[in-house]
Amino acid sequence: MSLAQDFKAFALKGNVLDLAVAVVIGGAFGKIVSALVADLIMPIMGALTPSGDWRTFTVTPLKLNVGHLIGEIVDFTIIAFVLFLVVVKLMGVLRKKEATPTTKTCPECLEAIPLQARRCRACTAVVGAAVLLWALLAAPAAYAQKEAKFEFGKAEEVKQVEWKAQAKTGLIVTSGNSRTTTFTLGLSASRKEAGNKFALDAGAAYARSSILVFQDTNGNGAIDRGELRRQDQTTANSWFTKARYDRFLSEHNSAYLSALASADQPAGKDFVGGGQIGYSRQLFKTDQHELVAELGYDLSYESYLTPVDSSVTIHSARIFVGHTSKLTDATSAFANVEALLNLNSESTLNADDDTGMTKTVDPLSDTRVNIKAGLTTTLWKNISFSFGFTLKYDHNPAPLPAPKGAPAYAAGFQPFADTVDTITEAALIVNFL
Numbered sequence: 511m512s513l514a515q516d517f518k519a520f521a522l523k524g525n526v527l528d529l530a531v532a533v534v535i536g537g538a539f540g541k542i543v544s545a546l547v548a549d550l551i552m553p554i555m556g557a558l559t560p561s562g563d564w565r566t567f568t569v570t571p572l573k574l575n576v577g578h579l580i581g582e583i584v585d586f587t588i589i590a591f592v593l594f595l596v597v598v599k600l601m602g603v604l605r606k607k608e609a610t611p612t613t614k615t616c617p618e619c620l621e622a623i624p625l626q627a628r629r630c631r632a633c634t635a636v637v638g639a640a641v642l643l644w645a646l647l648a649a650p651a652a653y654a655q656k657e658a659k660f661e662f663g664k665a666e667e668v669k670q671v672e673w674k675a676q677a678k679t680g681l682i683v684t685s686g687n688s689r690t691t692t693f694t695l696g697l698s699a700s701r702k703e704a705g706n707k708f709a710l711d712a713g714a715a716y717a718r719s720s721i722l723v724f725q726d727t728n729g730n731g732a733i734d735r736g737e738l739r740r741q742d743q744t745t746a747n748s749w750f751t752k753a754r755y756d757r758f759l760s761e762h763n764s765a766y767l768s769a770l771a772s773a774d775q776p777a778g779k780d781f782v783g784g785g786q787i788g789y790s791r792q793l794f795k796t797d798q799h800e801l802v803a804e805l806g807y808d809l810s811y812e813s814y815l816t817p818v819d820s821s822v823t824i825h826s827a828r829i830f831v832g833h834t835s836k837l838t839d840a841t842s843a844f845a846n847v848e849a850l851l852n853l854n855s856e857s858t859l860n861a862d863d864d865t866g867m868t869k870t871v872d873p874l875s876d877t878r879v880n881i882k883a884g885l886t887t888t889l890w891k892n893i894s895f896s897f898g899f900t901l902k903y904d905h906n907p908a909p910l911p912a913p914k915g916a917p918a919y920a921a922g923f924q925p926f927a928d929t930v931d932t933i934t935e936a937a938l939i940v941n942f943l
Contacts, residue, residue, distance in 0.1 A: 612625050670703070672701070673700070674699065674700045674941075675697075676698055676699075676939050676940065676941045677695075677696065677697050677698075677940055679693075681693050691717065692717040694714070695714045697711070697713070698711045705758035705759075706756070706757060706758075707756040710754075711751070713749065713750055714748070716744075716746055717745045718742065718744050719742075719743055720742050725737050743913055747773075747775040748772070748775070751771050752768060752770045762795075763792075765789060766787070766788055766806070767787050768786045770782070770783065770784050770786070777907065777910075777928075777931065778815050778907070778908030779813070779814060780815045781813040782812050784811055785808075786808045788804055788806015788807060791804070797836065798835060798836045800833070800835075801831075802830075804830035805827075806828040807826070807828060808824075808826040808828040808850050811823050812908065814908045823854075823856075824856060824876060825853045826850040827850070827851045829849045829851075830847070832847075840887055841886070843883075846883075848881075851874055852875065852876040854873060855870055859924065871906055875906065876905055876906040877903075878903065880902050881903075882899070884896060884897060884899065886939070889938075893940060894939040896935075896937050896938075898934070899933070900932065901932050904927075905929065907926050909927075910926055910927045
């Protein structure tokens with residue numbers, strides 16, 4: 511091949527022509543960008559600069575033109591940013607709009623045909639009829655999938671043993687004018703493997719205070735020497751423990767069995783024991799939310815401090831609804847409600863009558879409701895902060911015992927514990943597993 515032919519082949523190559531066009535257009539576009547920077551952007555920056563024309567700044571005595579160098583760097587940065595906006599962003603959007611497909615593929619012969627064509631020019635297959643058939647058959651199904659519907663959640667699939675354990679505790683002791691001792695403890699652990707889950711929860715709270723008592727024993731209307739004393743009183747003395755076993759029957763159904771034991775002496779309950787059995791349904795579950803409902807049977811045995819050796823056995827229907835929510839990767843919240851409705855008649859003291867006489871409590875008249883809500887957030891690694899609130903309602907509470915050292919109640923008078931107890935707590939939690 512001669513030299514002239516080689517040059518002709520080189521000069522007429524597509525890449526060379528594209529390069530020549532790019533150089534010409536790029537040069538013209540560069541003048542526009544330079545004018546934009548020099549005539550619009552830089553004057554605004556010069557007006558905002560306190561020293562005026564900072565490009566003339568020079569370091570003496572070496573006469574280093576630092577201002578000119580900084581100006582070139584600023585020019586380059588601004589030009590590069592403008593090019594990025596125009597070439598990358600603006601041209602990218604235009605190219606996407608230009609890339610809208612104008613053809614489609616024939617389902618019979620796979621030939622490319624115009625987008626609006628109803629018949630293939632290669633195999634003469636009727637494309638429009640197929641589209642119409644799809645619209646009649648597939649579109650209603652697609653529309654039905656968009657309708658809101660209730661979807662049950664699924665039980666988590668655990669392929670290996672998963673352990674969890676955490677503890678929280680607190681101790682406050684004061685002396686001098688304020689003499690109190692307060693102790694709290696909370697433990698929880700669980701083991702999950704395949705369709706089985708074991709959980710254990712325990713807690714205790716104890717508080718004792720030495721209170722100043724002013725008593726006018728001589729009746730002279732004033733507090734004399736010897737009429738001021740301290741009385742020790744236990745204001746909190748409760749504990750509980752609960753063990754539960756869940757057996758998943760399917761993806762979102764499980765059966766549960768639990769055993770409970772507790773005591774709350776200030777509320778008049780020397781011992782409370784019992785068990786629960788029932789059915790649990792995972793109603794709804796996403797990555798952020800989970801809703802669970804439970805129905806079952808509850809057996810409770812309550813032993814009271816007053817009168818001595820008094821007790822009651824309660825058979826109840828149990829209803830439970832619980833919701834957990836993942837607010838962020840580090841923060842979660844929960845809220846649940848448990849209602850226990852007594853099914854049997856109870857021969858016990860009735861809180862509706864303070865005479866201290868044994869009454870018969872009818873079914874559904876000893877309702878108990880437990881409400882819990884809380885929020886937990888991870889502070890650092892295995893240390894978390896939790897804030898919780900608990901409300902306990904007992905329609906027929908236990909008889910209220912007289913404090914130790916206090917006189918006995920008068921004949922025919924028996925006070926009862928409050929129907930509502932609340933607990934508000936803030937604690938640091940250490941997760942061991």
